[in-house]
Amino acid sequence: MTQTFFGQINPPARLLMGPGPVNAHPRVLRAMAADMLGQFDPEMTDYMNQTMELYRQVFMTNNRWTLLVDGTARAGIEAALVSLVEPGMKLLIVRAGRFGLLLSEIAQRIGAEIVTLDLPWGKVASLEQIEDAIITHRPHVLACIHGDTSTTMAQPLDGVGALCRKYNVLSYVDTTATLGGMEVATDRWGVDVVSSGLQKCMGGPPGSAPITISDRAAEHIFARRHVEAGIRGSDTTDGTRVRIPSNYFDLAMVMDYWSEKRLNHHTEATTMLYGAREAARVVLEEGLQARFARHASASRAVCAGLRAMGLELFGGDEHRMTNVTGVYIPKGIDGEKVRARMREDFEIEIGSAFGPLQGKIWRIGAMGYNAEKHKVLLTMGALETVLRHEGHGFAAGAGVDAALAAYND
Amino acid sequence: MTQTFFGQINPPARLLMGPGPVNAHPRVLRAMAADMLGQFDPEMTDYMNQTMELYRQVFMTNNRWTLLVDGTARAGIEAALVSLVEPGMKLLIVRAGRFGLLLSEIAQRIGAEIVTLDLPWGKVASLEQIEDAIITHRPHVLACIHGDTSTTMAQPLDGVGALCRKYNVLSYVDTTATLGGMEVATDRWGVDVVSSGLQKCMGGPPGSAPITISDRAAEHIFARRHVEAGIRGSDTTDGTRVRIPSNYFDLAMVMDYWSEKRLNHHTEATTMLYGAREAARVVLEEGLQARFARHASASRAVCAGLRAMGLELFGGDEHRMTNVTGVYIPKGIDGEKVRARMREDFEIEIGSAFGPLQGKIWRIGAMGYNAEKHKVLLTMGALETVLRHEGHGFAAGAGVDAALAAYND
Known part of the structure; x- marks a missing residue:
C-alpha cells in the first residue's frame, strides 16, 4: 500500500506586509x-x-x-x-x-x-x-x-x-x-x-x-x-x-x-x-545607507497612502519606525474581516495588534525584501479596494495615487 | 565600487560518515x-x-x-x-x-x-x-x-x-x-x-x-x-x-x-x-521498519568491513547503535592524519572522539540519507586505501569485500 503523508510543502505565495515574518529574499x-x-x-x-x-x-x-x-x-x-x-x-x-x-x-x-x-x-x-x-x-x-x-x-x-x-x-x-x-x-x-x-x-x-x-x-x-x-x-x-x-x-x-x-x-x-x-x-551588497533609504521611502509612501484613504496613523511621525506603520481601524469597519479579505482576495497579509492596541489598529509592514515600490503600491491598492467594499468612504484611487506620488516626490 | 562580501555559499560535497551532522536528504x-x-x-x-x-x-x-x-x-x-x-x-x-x-x-x-x-x-x-x-x-x-x-x-x-x-x-x-x-x-x-x-x-x-x-x-x-x-x-x-x-x-x-x-x-x-x-x-514514506532494517544492514557492513581490515571495534555488539560504530585507531597510526586524508583525498568525513575515548577511536556513522550501500562501500574502500598508505597492513580489498559480503548475505 502506497501511503502519502500529507502533500509536498507548497505554501500559497502570500505577500507578507505585516510586522513580520515577511517574505525571505x-x-x-x-x-x-x-x-x-x-x-x-x-x-x-x-x-x-x-x-x-x-x-x-x-x-x-x-x-x-x-x-x-x-x-x-x-x-x-x-x-x-x-x-x-x-x-x-x-x-x-x-x-x-x-x-x-x-x-x-x-x-x-x-x-x-x-x-x-x-x-x-x-x-x-x-x-x-x-x-x-x-x-x-x-x-x-x-x-x-x-x-x-x-x-x-x-x-x-x-x-x-x-x-x-x-x-x-x-x-x-x-x-x-x-x-x-x-x-x-x-x-x-x-x-x-x-x-x-x-x-x-x-x-x-x-x-x-x-x-x-x-x-x-x-x-x-x-x-x-x-x-x-x-x-x-x-x-x-x-x-x-x-x-x-x-x-x-x-x-x-x-x-x-x-x-x-x-x-x-x-x-x-x-x-x-x-x-x-x-x-x-x-x-x-545593497549597502546599509541605500537600504535604510529604501525603507524610509516605503514608509513615506505607506503613510501617504493611508492618510489619503482618510485613515489616522497611530503615534507621532518623529519616532515612527520606517518599516512598520500602525493605522487606526476606522469606525464601523471590522478589522479582522478586512485582514481576511486582504488575504483571501489579494494574497496579502497585513497585521493585527496586541495588548491595548488589539482591535484598534492594523500594522502594515514594508520590510527587507518587501520594502519595494511595487509591493507597497499593490498593498495600498488592495487595501483601498477592500475598505471601499466594506463601506469606508473616500475617493477611489486616492490611496494608491498618494503612495505613488510619495515615491515620485 | 562593486564590493563582494565573500562568495556565494558553495560547500564542498563532503560525504559525512561521522557521528553527525550528516548529509541532509x-x-x-x-x-x-x-x-x-x-x-x-x-x-x-x-x-x-x-x-x-x-x-x-x-x-x-x-x-x-x-x-x-x-x-x-x-x-x-x-x-x-x-x-x-x-x-x-x-x-x-x-x-x-x-x-x-x-x-x-x-x-x-x-x-x-x-x-x-x-x-x-x-x-x-x-x-x-x-x-x-x-x-x-x-x-x-x-x-x-x-x-x-x-x-x-x-x-x-x-x-x-x-x-x-x-x-x-x-x-x-x-x-x-x-x-x-x-x-x-x-x-x-x-x-x-x-x-x-x-x-x-x-x-x-x-x-x-x-x-x-x-x-x-x-x-x-x-x-x-x-x-x-x-x-x-x-x-x-x-x-x-x-x-x-x-x-x-x-x-x-x-x-x-x-x-x-x-x-x-x-x-x-x-x-x-x-x-x-x-x-x-x-x-x-520509506516506513519505519524498512528504515531501521536499512540502518542495521549498514551497521553490519561497516562492522564487517572494519574487522576485515584488522581493526578492533569499540564496545560489545549487543548494545551497539546501528548507525554509528566506534573503532580503535590501530597502534602506530595517527588518527587525525587519517581523518584529514579521508577528507582531503576522498571528501569523506569520519569522526574523532571525546573524553576518555579521545585519540583512541574513530566513529564511523551511516545515518539517515547516508545509511546507503554505496556510501558504506565507498567509505570502506577509502578508509582501507588511507590505512594501507599509512602503513597499517592487511590484504588490499579486504575491507570493502567484507562490507559487500555483509550486504549480500
Whole structure:
C-alpha cells in the first residue's frame, strides 16, 4: 500500500506586509539549500568566521564577538539577558510596548531585581528620562527595544551608551525589528550587547539570532564561566559570580565555540547559518545607507497612502519606525474581516495588534525584501479596494495615487 | 565600487560518515526553499498540525503534545529538563557517556538535586540497575540518553517506563542520535518526554528539535504555568510550583502556541518547520521498519568491513547503535592524519572522539540519507586505501569485500 503523508510543502505565495515574518529574499532561501558540513570542518569554520565579519558590518561594530544564537530572535534576547544578568542584579527596563514587557518577563524568570521606565504605548523615552531613571535606580544593566513592532515606534539610542558607561551600567538592545532596515549603530550608540533576528528587515527566515557583544560585556560573561572539570562546569572560575543558568544560552560557551578554541557546544544550525550569511551578503551588497533609504521611502509612501484613504496613523511621525506603520481601524469597519479579505482576495497579509492596541489598529509592514515600490503600491491598492467594499468612504484611487506620488516626490 | 562580501555559499560535497551532522536528504533541503507564511496564517497552522501528526508516527506515540522546539537537539534537551525539573527536585541521570554528562551539566544549572547511575563508557544499564537506583534514590525524574554517539552504545528502554510509573517517577529520554534510524518506541517504552534532532538519522539539518510529551508530563508542566496578567506571567496558577526559569524553553507556553489556543510565543522557525515536516515525510514514506532494517544492514557492513581490515571495534555488539560504530585507531597510526586524508583525498568525513575515548577511536556513522550501500562501500574502500598508505597492513580489498559480503548475505 502506497501511503502519502500529507502533500509536498507548497505554501500559497502570500505577500507578507505585516510586522513580520515577511517574505525571505530568494537568494537566502537558495543558499539554504546547500548541503551540510561537519561542525568542525575547516570549510564550516571558515563560513562561521565570514558570518562574524559580515555581521560586524551589519551591526556597524568592531566587536570581535559577533555571532549567531541558534534559535529565533527571542532566543537571542534570552541568551543576552541570561548571560548578562545575574539573579539579584538590578535591571532597568525601558518598557514602551509588548517587547519591553517581554524583557521583564524573561528577567523575572532569571531572578533579576527589575526596575522599569514605563511609557505609554506610542511614546519613547528621552535621554533625560533614561538618565533620571539610572540615577534613581542605579541599575547594573539597562535593557531596551530599538523598534517595538507592537507600537511601531523606534527608541532613539544615540547617547544611551555614553550614559550607561558614565554610570557603569551594562546595556542591552533588541533590534529584531530594525536590523537591516533602520540604522543599528552599535559602536556609535556605545551599547554593549545587541541582538536581532532574520525575519524582518534582514529578509531571511526566523530561526537564527545574530548578536554582537562588546569586550567589556564579554569579560563580564566570561567571568561567569565555569572551569573544565570532566565535563565543563562544576566549579566557578572565581567564587564571586553566579553561574549562567542555561547551557544552551551560555554565551561564554557559545563564544568559545565561535573562537579559535572551537570548544564543542551544540552543533551549529548549519542551514540557518547559510541563510544568515546570505542575508547579510544581500544587505551589504545593497549597502546599509541605500537600504535604510529604501525603507524610509516605503514608509513615506505607506503613510501617504493611508492618510489619503482618510485613515489616522497611530503615534507621532518623529519616532515612527520606517518599516512598520500602525493605522487606526476606522469606525464601523471590522478589522479582522478586512485582514481576511486582504488575504483571501489579494494574497496579502497585513497585521493585527496586541495588548491595548488589539482591535484598534492594523500594522502594515514594508520590510527587507518587501520594502519595494511595487509591493507597497499593490498593498495600498488592495487595501483601498477592500475598505471601499466594506463601506469606508473616500475617493477611489486616492490611496494608491498618494503612495505613488510619495515615491515620485 | 562593486564590493563582494565573500562568495556565494558553495560547500564542498563532503560525504559525512561521522557521528553527525550528516548529509541532509535533498528533498528536505528543497522543501526548505519554500517561502515564508505568517505565523498565524491558516496555511501555517495547518502545516504545524501536520507536523505534529507526522512526528507522532515517527515517535511511535499517541501523545497529543508532539511538536518542535526551535533550536538544535540540545535546545530540545534543555526545554525538556527545564520544564520538567524544578529546583531542588531529585533527578536520577543514567550516565554512560558524554551526553549523560551533558544532562547533568544542564540539570546543575537548573538547581536540581542530581543523583546518578554511572557506567563505564561502552556499557549500558540493566533494568535491574535502574530499578535499584530508583529504590535507592527515589527520584522525581529519571533522565537518560537512548543512543550516546560518544560511546556508540544504545541504552535498552523497554520496561523503563513501567518501572518509572511504578515508583511515580517522570521520565525523559534523549533520542537525538537514534530517531528515524533505530526504534524509538515512545508509547511501548512508556516514557514521558522524548526529544530529538534532525541532523542524524532523520536526514535533515540541525536546528529543529522534535519533542513528544505524555499527558501526565504535560499536566506537570502546565501546573508550572503562570496566569495571564498583562503579559503572561506575574502570578502562579497555584502557589506550589516553581515557575519554569526560561521563557524560550517554557514548554507550557510552547504547547499553548501549538494548541488550538494559538497563544503567541516566539515566531515559529518557518523554514526549519518545513524541513522537519519533509524529513518526517521521507522517513514515513520509506516506513519505519524498512528504515531501521536499512540502518542495521549498514551497521553490519561497516562492522564487517572494519574487522576485515584488522581493526578492533569499540564496545560489545549487543548494545551497539546501528548507525554509528566506534573503532580503535590501530597502534602506530595517527588518527587525525587519517581523518584529514579521508577528507582531503576522498571528501569523506569520519569522526574523532571525546573524553576518555579521545585519540583512541574513530566513529564511523551511516545515518539517515547516508545509511546507503554505496556510501558504506565507498567509505570502506577509502578508509582501507588511507590505512594501507599509512602503513597499517592487511590484504588490499579486504575491507570493502567484507562490507559487500555483509550486504549480500
